[in-house]
Amino acid sequence: MKPPPALLRSAIAVDLVVLTISEGALRVLLIRRGIPPFKGRYALPGGFVRDGEDLEDAAHRELQEETGLRPAQVGHLEQLRTFGAPRRDPRERVISVAYLAFIPNLPLPYAGGDAATASLEKADEFLSERSALAFDHHEILECGIERARAKLEYTPLAAAFCPTHFTILELRRVYEAVWGISLDPANFHRKVTKSPGFVTPTDETTTRDGGRPARLFVRGDAETLHPPLLRHGASAD
Amino acid sequence: MKPPPALLRSAIAVDLVVLTISEGALRVLLIRRGIPPFKGRYALPGGFVRDGEDLEDAAHRELQEETGLRPAQVGHLEQLRTFGAPRRDPRERVISVAYLAFIPNLPLPYAGGDAATASLEKADEFLSERSALAFDHHEILECGIERARAKLEYTPLAAAFCPTHFTILELRRVYEAVWGISLDPANFHRKVTKSPGFVTPTDETTTRDGGRPARLFVRGDAETLHPPLLRHGASAD
DNA sequence: TGAATAGTGTCTATGAGACAGTATGTA
DNA sequence: TACATACTGTCTCATAGACACTATTCA
Numbered sequence: 001m002k003p004p005p006a007l008l009r010s011a012i013a014v015d016l017v018v019l020t021i022s023e024g025a026l027r028v029l030l031i032r033r034g035i036p037p038f039k040g041r042y043a044l045p046g047g048f049v050r051d052g053e054d055l056e057d058a059a060h061r062e063l064q065e066e067t068g069l070r071p072a073q074v075g076h077l078e079q080l081r082t083f084g085a086p087r088r089d090p091r092e093r094v095i096s097v098a099y100l101a102f103i104p105n106l107p108l109p110y111a112g113g114d115a116a117t118a119s120l121e122k123a124d125e126f127l128s129e130r131s132a133l134a135f136d137h138h139e140i141l142e143c144g145i146e147r148a149r150a151k152l153e154y155t156p157l158a159a160a161f162c163p164t165h166f167t168i169l170e171l172r173r174v175y176e177a178v179w180g181i182s183l184d185p186a187n188f189h190r191k192v193t194k195s196p197g198f199v200t201p202t203d204e205t206t207t208r209d210g211g212r213p214a215r216l217f218v219r220g221d222a223e224t225l226h227p228p229l230l231r232h233g234a235s236a237d
Numbered sequence: 238m239k240p241p242p243a244l245l246r247s248a249i250a251v252d253l254v255v256l257t258i259s260e261g262a263l264r265v266l267l268i269r270r271g272i273p274p275f276k277g278r279y280a281l282p283g284g285f286v287r288d289g290e291d292l293e294d295a296a297h298r299e300l301q302e303e304t305g306l307r308p309a310q311v312g313h314l315e316q317l318r319t320f321g322a323p324r325r326d327p328r329e330r331v332i333s334v335a336y337l338a339f340i341p342n343l344p345l346p347y348a349g350g351d352a353a354t355a356s357l358e359k360a361d362e363f364l365s366e367r368s369a370l371a372f373d374h375h376e377i378l379e380c381g382i383e384r385a386r387a388k389l390e391y392t393p394l395a396a397a398f399c400p401t402h403f404t405i406l407e408l409r410r411v412y413e414a415v416w417g418i419s420l421d422p423a424n425f426h427r428k429v430t431k432s433p434g435f436v437t438p439t440d441e442t443t444t445r446d447g448g449r450p451a452r453l454f455v456r457g458d459a460e461t462l463h464p465p466l467l468r469h470g471a472s473a474d
Numbered sequence: 475t476g477a478a479t480a481g482t483g484t485c486t487a488t489g490a491g492a493c494a495g496t497a498t499g500t501a
Numbered sequence: 502t503a504c505a506t507a508c509t510g511t512c513t514c515a516t517a518g519a520c521a522c523t524a525t526t527c528a
Binding site: 227 | 515516517518519520521524525526527
């Protein structure tokens with residue numbers, strides 16, 4: 001008789017890929033590690049799940065600890081994937097449930113607590129440098145950005161990067177930053193305003209983007225776009 | 238000073254949503270539980286991750302234990318989502334990483350070991366009966382089937398339900414079973430054969446589906462379909 | 475006035491869907 | 502021969518993309 005194989009009992013973490021648009025670029029929230037391993041290296045924010053705490057609650061708690069954002073201020077939060085390779089943390093085995101968050105371009109309320117070293121960095125710089133991040137965080141970041149790019153195709157979640165009232169130009173800038181391409185303003189305008197449930201017009205306008213006053217919209221109630229807004233054929237910038 | 242909150246240490250499980258097509262219907266592999274809790278109820282196959290074992294390896298191991306299928310015989314395996322609500326298992330907290338598998342319509346080699354009670358059941362029957370499954374397995378099943386339906390739209394993974402050599406009719410039957418609709422044979426044929434990397438023709442034909450001999454195809458090398466094959470407009474059966 | 479953006483019109487190319495029609499096997 | 506399925510042709514409609522054009526603000 002073989003002895004039964006030892007079952008795993010492990011710590012559970014949540015890691016966060018927090019994305020936002022600022023200065024026309026897709027940015028990701030990173031912290032600089034103050035302790036080994038990977039001391040001084042950038043890493044995704046995250047932490048351990050507590051006894052009795054739901055996974056998504058843990059993600060919201062960590063997000064609030066790092067950014068000060070309460071759940072209602074987060075544009076979108078979804079589970080991304082779970083990373084659990086045996087040696088992904090050199091100290092001990094950790095199963096990490098990664099979450100993906102979209103937040104509007106806000107002045108972050110504070111950078112207190114663990115977050116004294118948190119900053120928003122350009123996503124493409126960390127995508128191209130494979131070993132700039134601690135642990136397996138490069139793989140998690142890749143996974144999160146690819147998910148974000150795909151979600152913009154078939155959901156109206158681009159609006160999660162915008163303030164509650166936004167113009168079509170501001171929405172287009174989200175697509176251009178996330179996909180890294182430029183889109184035709186006229187066709188984009190028609191597509192978005194004609195897509196049922198994508199955006200809802202208000203009777204307000206703004207001139208904050210310059211030029212002729214633009215109508216302000218709020219998020220629609222659709223969960224998916226039919227038909228989708230495909231990046232495939234779009235012209236590279 | 239508050240005491241630091243207790244961190245979670247927990248068992249890690251993998252649960253499997255194993256889908257296949259047989260007799261024209263989408264079916265899911267279920268086991269009948271022999272022990273409490275939920276004794277006698279249907280459940281998704283699954284088990285605990287071992288010390289030092291990778292998550293995907295654990296999924297393959299469980300799949301082989303339940304079905305006898307070696308990794309190479311599995312059409313497709315991907316991580317689905319992680320379920321970790323505090324009371325999802327009434328005995329103790331378990332974090333379960335769910336996987337989704339597509340397997341061809343094979344006579345399952347054996348039903349030994351844990352799998353003495355395993356069977357392939359019609360998916361839609363268990364989708365509509367919310368409390369027919371143990372634990373939160375109904376939610377996991379819903380998640381898996383929705384993922385499968387979506388994946389057929391923008392990937393060539395329908396072929397993962399087929400034997401290595403298949404006809405366009407057989408591929409269409411996969412779509413019809415998973416989406417629960419009927420598709421126009423002529424348009425489907427053109428769409429699939431013209432979509433780059435979806436299927437690769439061989440020089441063999443078969444008459445196993447009746448009628449004029451049909452060309453046999455093998456899976457192409459594309460990972461995604463451009464443009465996708467959308468279920469949106471398709472006519473309900 | 476010119477520069478900038480908003481928003482509409484319109485032409486073309488592409489693909490989906492409906493469905494007719496031809497090809498080639500089995501019973 | 503009847504039939505079943507394979508596959509192609511063709512028509513119509515919807516949408517994407519290119520791009521011209523008008524509208525409305527600010528400097």
